[in-house]
Amino acid sequence: MRLIPMNRILLAAALFLALPASIPTFAQGFKDTSMLRAPKGSPVAIYEFEDLECPACAHAFPIVHAAVDKYKIPLVRHDFPLRMHIWSFDAAVTARYMQDKISPQFAEDYRRAVFANQMSIASKEDLNAFTQKYFQSHGKVMPFVIDPNGLFAAEVHADQTLGERVGLTKTPTIFIVTQKGYTEVSDVTQLYAMLDTAIAENPAPAAAAKPKTTTAKR
16 A cells, blocks of 8 residues: 655656656655665566555565566565554564475465455454464464564564665555666556566576575575
């Protein structure tokens, strides 16, 4: 959800200058964007901050992942649970546990399932019941305490701090990043067109990299 509207003056200027989609943009509210670069060896990538309780993130999830598969580019994901959301932080911690202790694919499927079932999860108790059922349906045993040492909570907090450093105002916040800069994807329906432009302007040197999703660990 967007908390601060885009500055109309900046938007008008961008339209007037007709900047190519892959040229770095500097939207209102962004502060430190030094980290918004593609991973080493990748000409183009998608860089995303998401909140598992955010309906707009649920809408964007399949579009973003389909683009990653189509274009064979990395996805660098950060959790950014908004402060007003009741259970999104706990869901992110659980997904981190699954990624580390079970498998990245198991965690990815859990995120997808949470997004698909957002409307039936209204509280932390609902999330716990949903997660227990998810473990059971996949032949796994849910631990009594997901994060006894606070390791995964610390990782999510680190992502929140990074998002605040960037100056995030909404979720999802999606960027197309290159080795030179970034472009915010303010309308996820334009993701493919923007990727076409970015990839044309930043061709891969040789064979395309295998698509990979990473959830940053700190």
